[in-house]
Amino acid sequence: VQLVESGGGLVQTGDSLRLSCAASGRTFSSSTGGWFRQVPGKEREFIAAISWCDDNTRYSDSVKGRFTISRDNAKNTVYLQMNSLKVEDTAVYYCAASVYCSGSSNSRTYAYWGQGTQVTVSS
Numbered sequence: 001v002q003l004v005e006s007g008g009g010l011v012q013t014g015d016s017l018r019l020s021c022a023a024s025g026r027t028f029s030s031s032t033g034g035w036f037r038q039v040p041g042k043e044r045e046f047i048a049a050i051s052w053c054d055d056n057t058r059y060s061d062s063v064k065g066r067f068t069i070s071r072d073n074a075k076n077t078v079y080l081q082m083n084s085l086k087v088e089d090t091a092v093y094y095c096a097a098s099v100y101c102s103g104s105s106n107s108r109t110y111a112y113w114g115q116g117t118q119v120t121v122s123s
Helices: none
Strands: 002-006 009-012 017-024 032-038 045-050 057-059 067-072 077-082 091-098 117-122
Touching: 002 091, 017 032, 017 091, 017 117, 032 067, 032 077, 045 067, 045 077, 045 091, 057 067
Parallel strands: 009 117
Antiparallel strands: 002 017, 017 077, 032 045, 032 091, 045 057, 067 077, 091 117
């Protein structure tokens, strides 16, 4: 299974970005998709997840109301729409896939990971 993220970049505070995660070898119609982020020196942080079995979504408190996770099964892609970006959103963003139904915030439940895409928000 390969996950490839795209869509990162340099933006200003208040701007929007949409990250994409394209999967090959396993479909997101049978995988829970998750997004995490990490800054140097800190642990990987859960951002959002979308369940494959019931389409339930969950978000971290830090992004709730600003970020939206979605998926397009026909394109085998999971998206993360990020609005009202803040400087503290700056990080490497990782896509992950899990075989479990529920969208866990525990990174250890995700067996497949992308290589990450950098998001930098300037003030």
